[in-house]
Amino acid sequence: MLRIQAIQDPDAPVLRPYRQMRKMTDTHGQGLFVAEGHKVVTRLVESPLKIHSVLLDATWMERLKAPLEARHERIDAFVTSKETIQALTGFGCFQAIKAVASIPTPSTLEQLCKQGSHPRFLVAMDGLTSADNVGAVVRSAVGFGADGLIVGPTCCPPYLRRSVHTSMGTLFNLPVHHASVLADTLHELSATGFRNIAAHPHADAQLVEQVSLKEDICIVMGSEGEGLSASVLQACESSVMIPMAKGTDSLNVASAASVFFYEVMRQRRGNEAGCNPWQSP
Incomplete structure (x- = not known):
């Protein structure tokens, strides 16, 4: 009424x-x-x-x-x-x-793991404190087909006004789970068959295009300044990075998220001649 x-x-x-x-x-x-x-x-x-x-x-x-x-x-x-x-x-x-x-009732981890169909694609955030960055990550996640979002305890809540605005309302279509201890939640995900992939630029990381993203995965994004915490990094099976021009070590977390999430879509929809990853199959 x-x-x-x-x-x-x-x-x-x-x-x-x-x-x-x-x-x-x-x-x-x-x-x-x-x-x-x-x-x-x-x-x-x-x-x-x-x-x-x-x-x-x-x-x-x-x-x-x-x-x-x-x-x-x-x-x-x-x-x-x-x-x-x-x-x-x-x-x-x-x-x-x-x-x-x-604010909608958060999803349980079990509910989140059942979203969508195989291969599933989740996004986790560790320590993002900027509401605008959280909203931008959400917008990219929805735009590139993520099935759900896991928010660590040190993250800015996604339903703050600035986050909602920056997400352009795409947040309303994304199930959210709040993890009390993010590393523990990632271990639980691993036990259900998900592979946790750290978006983390360091010497041991593989380039993002060299890693298969065609199984059930969770891409874990770290904070704007410090990156991923040690416990969260240890809970990830692998680390990936974006190739950068000489003299530049990283991108803003929102920009980096778009690159990682696009690569998930590209791999899953194919990159053969004539295949457009932006169009629904």
Whole structure:
């Protein structure tokens, strides 16, 4: 049920998540996240995630009214001007459209291992502290066909506002498992037949195109500064690296993730003449 209403009181409790947008961890601690922008909010409306409210101007309300009315939960639609939205949130906004939704229940490791079909492709993150980098890794993971995401305990949560925004809402289609001890989770994955592959540039690493990625695998991405922790690295069966030009030792984790994940897709779809890895088989 959609309830369209004007904002009578900017201090109303129901608007608190929008007022707290600068304090991302406060909203996350309440089990909520904020989606921003037309593409992200549209993907949210198309997803099964529970939406509590939308904050938007009259133009966006007209465009989203029908799909919002088609949903089953009660949704409050607060319609106001772009200027009021900016004053309420404390942010300038290119598109006057935002939404508040519930963070979905994380997947168990068993559920994650059953996503998709063989060969399965999981991504794990160890120590990524930048919300933007987490969102960018998620966007690449979904774009190149990952079946699920494992988040280590020292990682930025993927449902922080900036992560959701940078992922462009692709996060809504990616099952997420939160590992209390990432190295232990990787050992459990190995026991089920997955091969854990560390994205780690060091002397013993193979070039990514030299490693077969056609079995059940988990690509493990490390932090922006320190890379993978020792315990996580030890839990991986092999290490791979991207060949770099002389004088350059590595890429930003988000850029590196795109290269690794593309190689997974390329190998699994074939690289024969006339085969386009970007097209569905």
